[in-house]
Amino acid sequence: MLLSIPIAGVLVGIDQLTKYWANTSLRVNGPVSVINGVFSFTWTQNDGAAWGMLGGNVILNWLPIIIAVIVAVLYQRIPVSKRMLPLNIIAIMLFAGAIGNRIDRSVYGYVQDFLYFELIDFPIFNVADCYIVVACIAAIILLVLVYKDEDEMSRVFSFKNNKNKKTVD
Template sequence: MDGQFGKVRDYLTAVLCCAAAVLLDQITKHLAVVHLKQQREIVLIPGVFELRYLENRGAAFGLFQNRQIFFVCAAVVIFFLIGFFYGKIPGGRRNLPMRICAVLICAGAVGNLIDRIRYQYVVDFFYFSLIDFPIFNVADCYAVIACILFAYLILFFYKEEELEWFSFFRSK
């Protein structure tokens, strides 16, 4: 009974953390719409970093413009795949970083999905002018940071036998 309750508690915690992250993303996007739309960019560090409003109709960093149905479907699939894998992650403190990655990837997907459904585009506003990096948002940060951390964890942190849960097909 405690095992089942623990799983429900873990999922509920993940959903609440994801919702909090999505809320933060949506608040920052609302602030960008209110304060940056149809305004000049706000330079925070001259020649390095600024806030600049952009309506992104593509994927990450402006790729694949005007494919909204594809992006909505992809976000839903990502959400359910991450949810499935989240349930397979063993409990315990050692696997907490993997759970955090899952929550952040979901939060990034949901945050941008809300924009796509609501506006037909994603609100982006962070711009690194020093390297002319594509304009991005908080949800993009969640997804990119989580994917980098995920790769690091798989390559350097966990031993191969600790990742057996990650396989669809287990060797016998």
């Protein structure tokens, strides 16, 4: 975990560099088609939550940070022996994605998006969004395949002190 903060910093840096490029290049010169009709770099500003939903709602704009804090607290409740590398990576990616988009909201008042799958007309998104989505998918897979033990999950998600709990066999 010692490397988590520097790694998250690098990921946030990559996100911010790509947004800087999008802001200085795409915003000025317009979209760039990578694969015609399939994928392009198209700058837009997003003042909503995920994919522009609920635009302008200040409370929902803080939702990713709130979720990141909850994930961090839950992560700390998992025994060190159960903290696998994939779980560390998920936590880092969620944190980096939330911070990357929070920086945009703090500096610009909106998030800069620029990755556009034209073929399916998917909402325009950014690198921080990729971190969050990949981390969430990986977390779901881990929950289903690894942390499926009901007793272990209830202990992780319980905020009671279970250290002195007596059991009857």
